[in-house]
Structure formats: structure tokens, C-alpha cells
Amino acid sequence: MASLAKDIDIRKFYDAIVSFEESEESQDFYYEVMDTPTGRKNKNGSDETVRDRILKAYGVLFCEDAGLEPGEKAGVQEVADTADRLYIGDAGYDPEHWYRMKYHFPVIDDDNYDRFAALVLADxxxxxxxxxxxxxxxTLVVGEADPLHMTPEQRKNQQVKSVSLPKGGAQ
Structure with a gap:
């Protein structure tokens, strides 16, 4: 997304995703951005969109865990399977600490998986x-699968790994 920053106001995009449920204007802006061509072609020769790029970037974050090849787009299942593993800073028990809960995505499905992936990357x-x-x-940290249902002992002993992206992005 950093390379798209020159063309898209990433902060405005982030704000549109966060207020998606409350504002038709936010929804319109979100869909406008997601359907914007990037100027590249997909493997099948079709025009790549921002949605494609976001799902590829999200896939890179979890390619090892989801079994995706580099450059392969994350789908509904990959996003749903990884959404509960993201938390901010250090592992904790506060619901606001866990990324999915903080942004109120009780279900990840066909209707919102790309919006969740876009939220993570825009944030x-x-x-x-x-x-x-x-x-x-x-930072955004990837924890063990389904950390919200872990025992306190499992949380204490979990293995975590930080995910960092190249510097860039608009403020």
C-alpha cells in the first residue's frame, strides 16, 4: 500500500473503513478505492485493483501460516483463519488489545474479509x-491460533512474531 500512497489518501481510506457501517459516503469511498486499477496486470491478464494488491499484501503477512505462495491473494478462509491471531503491542487480556475485537469484526465472511484485510494494512x-x-x-503482533480461547497458561507460553512492513505511507 505504501506505493499507492501517492495516488490514494491512505488516512482517508483508513477512516472510511473504520466508519464504513455508519456512513454511506464512507462506503462509497471504500469501494471506489478498492476498485481502482493499480496499473499492473494479474497473472490471468486482468487489470490488478487495489483490492487485489491488498489481498496479496495480507497474504504475504500470513503466507507461511496459510500455505500461500508469495504473491497469492488471501481469500475469505485465510483472512478468517488469521484474524483472531492479531494483537497490538504485547499479549494481554483487554479486548481492545486484540485487533479484530478492537475494530468490531465479529464475523469474517465473503462480505467483509477484504475490508478487514484493508483495515489491517491501512492501519x-x-x-x-x-x-x-x-x-x-x-506493533501488530501475530500470535497463536485462536488466542481468545487460550488458557492463561497457554497465553503465557505462546510464541509470537512481529510483522513489519517497509517504511512509507501517508500521514
Missing amino acids: MNSGPLHEAALNDGE
């Missing part, structure tokens, strides 16, 4: 997560 590039990384050192 990393210009949202509060980007600001927290710059100012407080908090």
Missing part, C-alpha cells in the same frame, strides 16, 4: 497502529 500505513509504532513502539 499499519497511516492509522493509530502506524502512529503507535512510531511513537510508542507498539
Whole structure:
């Protein structure tokens, strides 16, 4: 998404995703951005869109865990399977700490999987997560599968790995 920053106001895009449910204007802007061609071609020769690019980038974050090849787009199942594994900063018990719960995505399905992936990437590039990384050192962390249903002992002993993207993005 950083390379798209020159063409798209990433912060406005992030805000549109966060207020998607409350505003028709936000929905219109979200769909306009997601359907914007990037100027590249997909493997099948069709024009790549921002949606395609976002799903590829999300796939890169989880290619090892989801069994995706580099450059392969994350689908509904890959996003749904990984959404509960994201948390901010250090592992904790506060629901606001877990990324999916913080942004109120109770279900990941065909209607919203691309919006969740877009939210994660837009937040990393210009949202509060980007600001927290710059100012407080908090990052998006990938934890074990289904951390919200872990026992306290499992949470204490879980293996985590940080995910970082190249610097860039609009403020």
C-alpha cells in the first residue's frame, strides 16, 4: 500500500473503513478505492485493483501460516483463519488489545474479509497502529491460533512474531 500512497489518501481510506457501517459516503469511498486499477496486470491478464494488491499484501503477512505462495491473494478462509491471531503491542487480556475485537469484526465472511484485510494494512500505513509504532513502539503482533480461547497458561507460553512492513505511507 505504501506505493499507492501517492495516488490514494491512505488516512482517508483508513477512516472510511473504520466508519464504513455508519456512513454511506464512507462506503462509497471504500469501494471506489478498492476498485481502482493499480496499473499492473494479474497473472490471468486482468487489470490488478487495489483490492487485489491488498489481498496479496495480507497474504504475504500470513503466507507461511496459510500455505500461500508469495504473491497469492488471501481469500475469505485465510483472512478468517488469521484474524483472531492479531494483537497490538504485547499479549494481554483487554479486548481492545486484540485487533479484530478492537475494530468490531465479529464475523469474517465473503462480505467483509477484504475490508478487514484493508483495515489491517491501512492501519499499519497511516492509522493509530502506524502512529503507535512510531511513537510508542507498539506493533501488530501475530500470535497463536485462536488466542481468545487460550488458557492463561497457554497465553503465557505462546510464541509470537512481529510483522513489519517497509517504511512509507501517508500521514
